[in-house]
Amino acid sequence: MSNIIYIGYEFKVTPLQPAVEILIAELGYAGFESFVETEQGVTAYIQKDEWHADILDDIQILGSDEFEINYEFSEIEQTNWNAEWEKNFNPIVVDDVCAVRAPFHDKFDTEYDIIIEPKMSFGTGHHETTHMMIQHILKNDFKGKSVLDMGCGTGVLAILAEMKGAQPLDAVDYDNWCYLNSLENVERNNCEHITVIEGDASVLAGKKYDVIIANINRNILLQDLKTYASCLNEEGTIFLSGFYNDDIPIIQEACEKQALKFEEKLERNNWVALKFIN
Numbered sequence: 585m586s587n588i589i590y591i592g593y594e595f596k597v598t599p600l601q602p603a604v605e606i607l608i609a610e611l612g613y614a615g616f617e618s619f620v621e622t623e624q625g626v627t628a629y630i631q632k633d634e635w636h637a638d639i640l641d642d643i644q645i646l647g648s649d650e651f652e653i654n655y656e657f658s659e660i661e662q663t664n665w666n667a668e669w670e671k672n673f674n675p676i677v678v679d680d681v682c683a684v685r686a687p688f689h690d691k692f693d694t695e696y697d698i699i700i701e702p703k704m705s706f707g708t709g710h711h712e713t714t715h716m717m718i719q720h721i722l723k724n725d726f727k728g729k730s731v732l733d734m735g736c737g738t739g740v741l742a743i744l745a746e747m748k749g750a751q752p753l754d755a756v757d758y759d760n761w762c763y764l765n766s767l768e769n770v771e772r773n774n775c776e777h778i779t780v781i782e783g784d785a786s787v788l789a790g791k792k793y794d795v796i797i798a799n800i801n802r803n804i805l806l807q808d809l810k811t812y813a814s815c816l817n818e819e820g821t822i823f824l825s826g827f828y829n830d831d832i833p834i835i836q837e838a839c840e841k842q843a844l845k846f847e848e849k850l851e852r853n854n855w856v857a858l859k860f861i862n
């Protein structure tokens with residue numbers, strides 16, 4: 585079991601919406617990785633290693649006159665966290681086709697039914713970027729394709745890609761907790777073709793894929809795009825998310841440098857998920 589220490593911020597928000605939604609989006613961008621919506625607002629978690637005293641300086645909604653937002657924060661033992669999460673995880677259904685739910689929820693009558701126990705890792709499908717990446721996967725052909733899910737979180741995207749016929753698949757995350765959680769979820773969903781790897785772009789040397797899925801964040805994508813592109817087979821496809829509309833020009837420029845051509849954009853709440861082909 586990983587011994588990562590988290591800092592948890594309990595935000596009390598009045599009125600709740602749309603403030604909570606905006607707050608979660610801004611905190612995600614600042615490096616917070618998990619969120620539990622509560623009756624009074626939201627509790628947000630960030631790894632202690634990623635935290636710094638000015639972490640909330642760029643969270644603009646905290647300065648808004650339209651909402652009252654108070655917060656307290658404290659260090660959290662990761663293991664104390666699961667029960668709270670379980671109480672607050674609602675299942676979601678994307679485009680009436682793909683359900684993402686916890687083991688304790690009833691089964692949905694959808695074509696794809698993914699069971700995820702995310703605990704501390706990102707990827708319940710609640711986040712706009714996960715939702716849009718699921719939409720991209722649903723719309724595209726994965727039959728017989730080799731796939732890399734970079735920054736796999738819970739493994740949800742690799743699991744859906746396998747359900748759509750992809751194989752073999754690598755699901756990579758540098759966070760030990762996500763690595764362990766993806767292993768669990770892969771097994772829970774009876775996936776047989778996914779190899780879960782703990783690491784960053786350095787584990788990709790010499791590997792080749794037909795499709796790369798990377799929902800991470802703007803800076804990591806800009807840093808590692810060249811490596812991803814070098815792993816893409818001819819006529820391959822790459823899906824990128826974890827950034828905002830305003831970031832499109834810089835991401836697109838980086839992709840064009842790697843001879844990747846823009847194909848499609850999905851957008852939710854100012855977050856985007858882009859498709860490029862080579």
Ligand SMILES: C[S@@+](CC[C@H](N)C(=O)[O-])C[C@H]1O[C@@H](n2cnc3c(N)ncnc32)[C@H](O)[C@@H]1O
Pocket residue numbers: 705706707708709713714717734735736737738739740741756757758759762783784785799800801804826
């Ligand atoms: C936004 S979450 C996406 C999770 C999941 N793929 C989804 O769509 O819900 C990004 C994930 O990338 C991982 N990550 C961040 N930087 C990374 C890096 N340099 N290499 C590998 N994984 C990374 C994080 O640990 C996190 O699990």
